[in-house]
């Protein structure tokens with residue numbers, strides 16, 4: 383159900399800067415990146431960096447780092463499937479095929495593939 387294609391689509395549709403902004407409120411531009419006060423530890427000087435091109439974050443203060451999924455997992459305290467669902471909903475991407483026949487076909491293809499390999 384949580385295949386790489388879905389993961390990629392959700393990641394492509396999610397802007398990490400927007401996501402961080404919604405959580406920490408304020409980001410400042412630092413060259414090509416963005417900086418903010420870390421949501422995971424207390425600090426007055428921003429050491430939380432958001433890399434726009436790579437869509438990942440890292441904090442020089444507490445060492446937390448990751449991508450959009452990790453950010454949601456850490457801020458919402460949830461597991462990966464839940465983080466994927468939250469971001470998919472946010473981006474308007476359906477996690478499961480809406481048509482039951484499509485779901486059936488999807489499962490059959492999966493079985494067929496696992497039979498092949």
Ligand SMILES: [Zn+2]
Pocket residue numbers: 420421422423430441442443444445446
């Ligand atoms: Zn930190």
